[in-house]
Amino acid sequence: MSEQDGALHEVARLVSTCERLVWLTGAGLSVASGLLPYRKSKDAVWSRFITDWGTIERFRESPVEWWREFWLKAHADLAHGSPIEPNAGHDAITRMVRSRPAHLVVTQNIDGLHRKSGVAEQQLVEIHGRHDRFICTRPGCARVLEPFGTVDLSCLDEGTVPRCDVCAEPLRPLVLLFDESYDAHPAYGMRTARRALNDAEVILFVGTSFSVGITDYAIRAGRYAGARLVNVNVEAAEQHGLVNLLGPAEVTLPALAAITDPS
16 A cells, blocks of 8 residues: 555544544635635745735725725636636535534635535635625624625726725625734634634645644644644645645545545
């Protein structure tokens, strides 16, 4: 048995036997669906867009410029309504968590593909928010907690941004920005994620570059709790102590699902 076959069967055993398991997924999972990765690629979003654009401070300086020059360009594949569909990796995760209701999916991705693939709402935390929900930027407005499902961006070139129907302040996507905390909005689900990660027996990182706050938190929490940590990715993780299951998620995850759920 090769080293990778051994890793595959070891991870399958963990998925099959562990009651408290968290999947923590990143942008690498969605590459096969046609979305750009965020880092570690010449085509990565953040190799072409400076991260300081993605802040609420920058938004307030110029909402029109933020929408036009940052959001619509950095997230063009989502913002323009492209037909993005879940890939085999998403579907494999859905298959595995569907039969294990105590398992949780925490995703860094704002693309909605876990929802689209059928992960149940109670098993999904979209920790960085959703690209298809929009909120008011005035603290205390009812529309901060009652997101819009659509916005009209047709007049951006004329200097008109979408505005709240309650207070007329500019709207923004319901996504975590770089100068905000995970507790900035209840929709991010940090309380649920924190509780699950603190109590996890196994944490599986899928397609993440380990470059954001939630992965730092997950590694610390997992090590403190004595959880097994697994990296499912195209390259090995530098962090010590992770089991590496290497290969594209759309290949490795269906293989994993075939072992854990042979029917």
